[in-house]
Amino acid sequence: MGRSPCCDKVGLKKGPWTPEEDQKLLAYIEEYGHGSWRALPAKAGLQRCGKSCRLRWTNYLRPDIKRGKFTLQEEQTIIQLHALLGNRWSAIATHLPKRTDNEIKNYWNTHLKKRLVKMGIDPVTHKPKNDALLSNDGQSKNAANLSHMAQWESARLEAEARLARQSKLRSNSFQNSLASQEFTAPSPSSPLSKPVMGPARCLNVLKAWNGVWTKPINEGSIASVSAGISVTGALARDLESPTSTLGYFENAQHISSSGIGASSNTVLYEFVGNSSGSSEGGIMNNEESEEDWKEFGNSSTGHLPQYNKDVINENSISFTSGLQDLTLPMDTTWTAESLRSNTEQISPANFVETFTDLLLSNSGDGDLSEGGGTESDNGGEGSGSGNASENCEDNKNYWNSIFNLVNNPSPSDSAMF
DNA sequence: AACCACAACAACCGCCTAGCT
DNA sequence: GAGCTAGGCGGTTGTTGTGGT
Numbered sequence: 001m002g003r004s005p006c007c008d009k010v011g012l013k014k015g016p017w018t019p020e021e022d023q024k025l026l027a028y029i030e031e032y033g034h035g036s037w038r039a040l041p042a043k044a045g046l047q048r049c050g051k052s053c054r055l056r057w058t059n060y061l062r063p064d065i066k067r068g069k070f071t072l073q074e075e076q077t078i079i080q081l082h083a084l085l086g087n088r089w090s091a092i093a094t095h096l097p098k099r100t101d102n103e104i105k106n107y108w109n110t111h112l113k114k115r116l117v118k119m120g121i122d123p124v125t126h127k128p129k130n131d132a133l134l135s136n137d138g139q140s141k142n143a144a145n146l147s148h149m150a151q152w153e154s155a156r157l158e159a160e161a162r163l164a165r166q167s168k169l170r171s172n173s174f175q176n177s178l179a180s181q182e183f184t185a186p187s188p189s190s191p192l193s194k195p196v197m198g199p200a201r202c203l204n205v206l207k208a209w210n211g212v213w214t215k216p217i218n219e220g221s222i223a224s225v226s227a228g229i230s231v232t233g234a235l236a237r238d239l240e241s242p243t244s245t246l247g248y249f250e251n252a253q254h255i256s257s258s259g260i261g262a263s264s265n266t267v268l269y270e271f272v273g274n275s276s277g278s279s280e281g282g283i284m285n286n287e288e289s290e291e292d293w294k295e296f297g298n299s300s301t302g303h304l305p306q307y308n309k310d311v312i313n314e315n316s317i318s319f320t321s322g323l324q325d326l327t328l329p330m331d332t333t334w335t336a337e338s339l340r341s342n343t344e345q346i347s348p349a350n351f352v353e354t355f356t357d358l359l360l361s362n363s364g365d366g367d368l369s370e371g372g373g374t375e376s377d378n379g380g381e382g383s384g385s386g387n388a389s390e391n392c393e394d395n396k397n398y399w400n401s402i403f404n405l406v407n408n409p410s411p412s413d414s415a416m417f
Numbered sequence: 418a419a420c421c422a423c424a425a426c427a428a429c430c431g432c433c434t435a436g437c438t
Numbered sequence: 439g440a441g442c443t444a445g446g447c448g449g450t451t452g453t454t455g456t457g458g459t
Contacts, residue, residue: 016452016454037445038444038445050444050445052447087449088447101446102448105449109449344458
């Protein structure tokens with residue numbers, strides 16, 4: 001449709017912002033909020049277009065952004081997320097609190113991409129450029145797994161984005177209170193654009209991924225693995241070990257299957273386990289919910305688990321994998337205890353299998369592991385036989401290898417390439 | 418000191434989409 | 439439903455800084 005003419009006006013300044021301009025913009029937003037970006041420049045006495053002001057604010061002046069060198073953890077997160085999501089910088093940025101999409105994008109283009117290329121890894125596919133190297137060790141299948149996960153996560157993110165928009169619309173008051181907490185200066189309306197999403201909402205797949213990697217099967221793996229499905233944030237946060245290093249749900253209070261109130265951050269998980277027709281507080285109606293889940297099932301390759309309306313109804317949500325079925329009630333709060341109770345038919349080990357199967361298996365691939373042994377520093381693995389846990393181990397090795405390469409850019413350090 | 422090449426990052430451009438009329 | 443606008447997003451460009459010759 002029609003493009004905004006705001007930047008076509010003659011006489012508007014372009015190029016680097018001066019400290020004076022920054023000051024004007026800051027002062028105005030702190031006092032009045034940004035309101036309409038188009039109207040802002042005139043009101044603030046700036047010879048800039050609204051778009052330029054918005055970018056300057058969101059990418060540079062916003063007080064809640066972190067600047068400076070990226071930490072190793074951040075680098076790894078970016079690489080992981082890029083492998084999952086591609087160049088969806090805004091989606092990646094939601095998982096990196098206080099970093100802007102622009103900053104992440106620039107960092108990727110100027111640092112990480114080059115580093116991966118240097119290591120012989122295709123920065124687009126995150127696979128070694130020489131596929132022949134993969135032919136005998138199962139890595140290509142791991143990459144296929146990753147691709148499936150990416151598709152799955154991508155579809156999930158799209159649904160979450162829509163829900164976030166709905167939440168945003170319906171929780172202006174919540175936003176304002178949040179903004180007032182985050183800002184040092186009082187602001188009549190939230191000038192924030194990104195923080196609406198709050199801290200990283202959920203690294204669903206990654207948490208599952210990491211959980212499978214790092215936690216013993218019979219300990220914290222229920223939470224970590226279950227986080228990988230779209231029951232997600234709630235389960236992950238609720239069941240998450242207090243010692244988790246991820247800690248993305250640390251501020252969330254209590255996730256209910258319906259009628260979530262105004263408690264801070266719960267808005268981020270409102271789509272979880274939504275049940276019938278709660279128009280008050282329930283952010284998503286059943287129809288929308290089903291649409292979102294249908295989309296997962298309809299995702300392009302047909303490799304994805306078929307989470308569709310057939311497994312979601314008003315009373316429960318069911319997951320069916322090749323290994324085991326699981327049904328969770330919709331009409332109760334999903335707490336750690338209740339979940340354990342409801343899933344008692346599945347032992348922790350089977351639970352892991354169930355969800356790793358959902359995550360990793362697909363209709364066509366069957367046995368995914370031909371044998372591991374490609375990791376660089378964790379010792380070798382026995383040959384796999386299609387066991388989900390072993391599949392995870394292979395993927396762990398794959399990622400460890402990537403990270404080792406990225407962090408120790410010496411090809412000789414890795415047994416992988 | 419001057420020039421050049423490259424890296425890093427801020428900012429812009431153009432497209433897309435949601436929301437409004 | 440069509441037209442329009444605001445805002446968001448990702449790709450690209452422009453500017454500045456830095457190191458080498």
